[in-house]
Amino acid sequence: MARRRTLLRAAVLGAPAAALLARSAAAGAALASGDHVPALVIGSGYGGAVTALRLTQSGIATAVVEMGMAWNTAGSDGKVFCNVLNPDQRSYWLRTSTDQPIGYFLGISANKSIGRYTGVLDSEKFAGIRVYQGRGVGGGSLVNGGMAVVPRRDYFAQILPSVDLASMYDTYFPRANTGLGVNAIDPAWFETAECYRFARVGRDQAKASGYPTTFLNNVYDFAYMKQEQANTVPRSALASEVIYGNNHGKRSLDKTYLAAAAATGRLSITAQHVVTAVVPSSAGGYSVTMNQIDTAGAVVATKTVRADKVFFAAGSVGTSKLLVAMRALGKLPNLPDAVGQGWGNNGNVMVARANHIWNTTGALESGMPAMGIDNWADSAGPVFAEIAPFPAGTELWISLYLAITKNPNRAAFSFDSSTGGVGLNWQTAWNQPAIDAAKRVFDTINKKQVTVYRSDLFGVNKVWGDDFTYHPLGGCILNQATDNYGRLPGYPGLYVMDGSLIPGSTGVNPFVTITALAERNIEQILTIDSF
Numbered sequence: 001m002a003r004r005r006t007l008l009r010a011a012v013l014g015a016p017a018a019a020l021l022a023r024s025a026a027a028g029a030a031l032a033s034g035d036h037v038p039a040l041v042i043g044s045g046y047g048g049a050v051t052a053l054r055l056t057q058s059g060i061a062t063a064v065v066e067m068g069m070a071w072n073t074a075g076s077d078g079k080v081f082c083n084v085l086n087p088d089q090r091s092y093w094l095r096t097s098t099d100q101p102i103g104y105f106l107g108i109s110a111n112k113s114i115g116r117y118t119g120v121l122d123s124e125k126f127a128g129i130r131v132y133q134g135r136g137v138g139g140g141s142l143v144n145g146g147m148a149v150v151p152r153r154d155y156f157a158q159i160l161p162s163v164d165l166a167s168m169y170d171t172y173f174p175r176a177n178t179g180l181g182v183n184a185i186d187p188a189w190f191e192t193a194e195c196y197r198f199a200r201v202g203r204d205q206a207k208a209s210g211y212p213t214t215f216l217n218n219v220y221d222f223a224y225m226k227q228e229q230a231n232t233v234p235r236s237a238l239a240s241e242v243i244y245g246n247n248h249g250k251r252s253l254d255k256t257y258l259a260a261a262a263a264t265g266r267l268s269i270t271a272q273h274v275v276t277a278v279v280p281s282s283a284g285g286y287s288v289t290m291n292q293i294d295t296a297g298a299v300v301a302t303k304t305v306r307a308d309k310v311f312f313a314a315g316s317v318g319t320s321k322l323l324v325a326m327r328a329l330g331k332l333p334n335l336p337d338a339v340g341q342g343w344g345n346n347g348n349v350m351v352a353r354a355n356h357i358w359n360t361t362g363a364l365e366s367g368m369p370a371m372g373i374d375n376w377a378d379s380a381g382p383v384f385a386e387i388a389p390f391p392a393g394t395e396l397w398i399s400l401y402l403a404i405t406k407n408p409n410r411a412a413f414s415f416d417s418s419t420g421g422v423g424l425n426w427q428t429a430w431n432q433p434a435i436d437a438a439k440r441v442f443d444t445i446n447k448k449q450v451t452v453y454r455s456d457l458f459g460v461n462k463v464w465g466d467d468f469t470y471h472p473l474g475g476c477i478l479n480q481a482t483d484n485y486g487r488l489p490g491y492p493g494l495y496v497m498d499g500s501l502i503p504g505s506t507g508v509n510p511f512v513t514i515t516a517l518a519e520r521n522i523e524q525i526l527t528i529d530s531f
């Protein structure tokens with residue numbers, strides 16, 4: 001193994017970052033049973049990518065294990081990803097029909113049959129909520145809308161009081177923004193671009209009702225988008241690409257943090273492997289068991305490797321499920337009771353309004369949102385609502401919003417010994433505080449504009465998209481289930497690095513918070529812990 005890593009390092013020096021990442025994820029770099037690695041990272045989303053970069057930069061050979069695919073090979077249409085207008089097997093994780101967030105149109109199901117495949121977006125169903133998550137090398141960065149928003153300082157202080165605010169805002173948020181490649185939209189271009197007509201309409205209507213709006217930074221390259229609008233490059237955000245991946249323009253983690261980690265020559269990525277168990281090893285460190293799967297999800301091999309340190313970065317749901325199962329099965333019996341607690345949906349609720357015929361939102365809508373309505377200061381119902389695109393490729397007169405609210409309800413994960421699975425006890429009705437807060441804003445806008453809600457998009461006669469979330473957070477809260485830097489108590493060398501550390505809410509879109517917190521934690525871990 002050591003020899004193979006040395007060879008890998010020698011082979012990759014000098015190659016471009018994308019090629020390095022491809023090689024890090026190539027079959028030859030995959031873990032084999034019996035391997036012993038200094039550091040193993042479960043999951044390649046934000047927490048995992050930050051961890052991989054900072055470990056490899058510190059000279060530590062790091063193995064990332066990711067259940068999804070590497071997403072570096074074009075399909076028969078010449079594209080790696082499909083768009084939202086023509087979803088095919090690449091869209092969803094192991095489903096035989098799509099499960100679109102906006103699942104209806106005119107009250108009729110808008111979903112269609114697809115081949116069962118390890119697609120890029122998972123709609124994971126629990127009793128009272130569907131949780132959308134990215135699957136692949138890059139995690140949620142592959143599917144998300146790229147909005148890169150730093151949370152309000154006073155709200156961050158409320159949700160994570162044990163974290164030093166000055167260092168977060170002076171050091172780690174700026175570091176995260178740099179690492180992620182965050183950029184700002186050109187406001188003058190925004191005013192004229194056809195693809196943001198929908199956002200200008202949303203802004204003007206909000207302003208007319210007294211609600212302030214704000215531009216949202218993004219990791220999508222706005223300079224590239226300008227060229228898309230000018231028709232000088234292949235279109236991605238302007239070709240209805242979002243939620244099932246972007247073929248161009250987006251600085252997803254495979255292009256940023258993971259590419260930089262690969263450039264050190266110390267990274268291996270083992271894709272299409274699902275970690276199923278982590279147990280202390282009698283030889284030292286931890287035994288990590290994983291199932292290698294094919295593109296239909298069938299297990300083709302089971303492998304066990306040994307790692308001195310294991311970083312859980314499988315996302316809020318993935319990490320919580322694994323740890324809750326390990327505790328229940330007696331494999332990590334001393335994990336604290338707080339593991340599995342404190343899960344929230346970031347107060348997500350979606351809603352759409354029907355505009356008048358003269359108030360067109362445009363047939364061309366950028367898949368990347370660029371503006372939000374900021375009513376967070378309203379103590380009776382704080383709301384931060386992104387003005388979301390509906391990139392149908394035709395005029396629909398629809399204004400769509402994803403509202404982030406301060407829903408206080410929290411759910412817990414628990415192991416079901418009869419199925420061997422882990423459930424989440426969130427109930428759909430627990431989203432009522434989110435609906436109430438969003439209603440204050442959108443009822444007011446409707447009244448002022450003399451417009452109505454669309455009730456045909458989230459079900460038959462259903463106004464609120466209240467039964468799904470894009471923003472799972474919590475389950476392994478910092479300074480409760482872990483110490484103040486993500487270390488799991490009682491198990492030296494086990495760490496949590498992802499969105500499960502954040503107690504159910506950030507008040508804004510969460511990936512910058514997850515990235516910055518991971519930057520903070522890994523710096524401390526590398527300084528204090530011995531590797």
Ligand code: FAE
Binds near residue numbers: 275
């Ligand atoms: P995540 O990125 O989910 O990475 C976890 C990784 O672990 C995934 O790649 C999994 O496949 C993998 N994994 C899970 N279990 C296992 C296992 N057992 N073995 C191996 N691998 C495993 O976690 N946030 C924003 O800030 N701005 C946005 O514009 C935005 N838009 C979004 C749009 C959509 C459609 C979705 C679904 C999410 C959006 N989000 C957005 C949320 C954001 O993507 C999410 O908060 C982060 O991706 C979470 O980062 P983590 O590192 O926690």
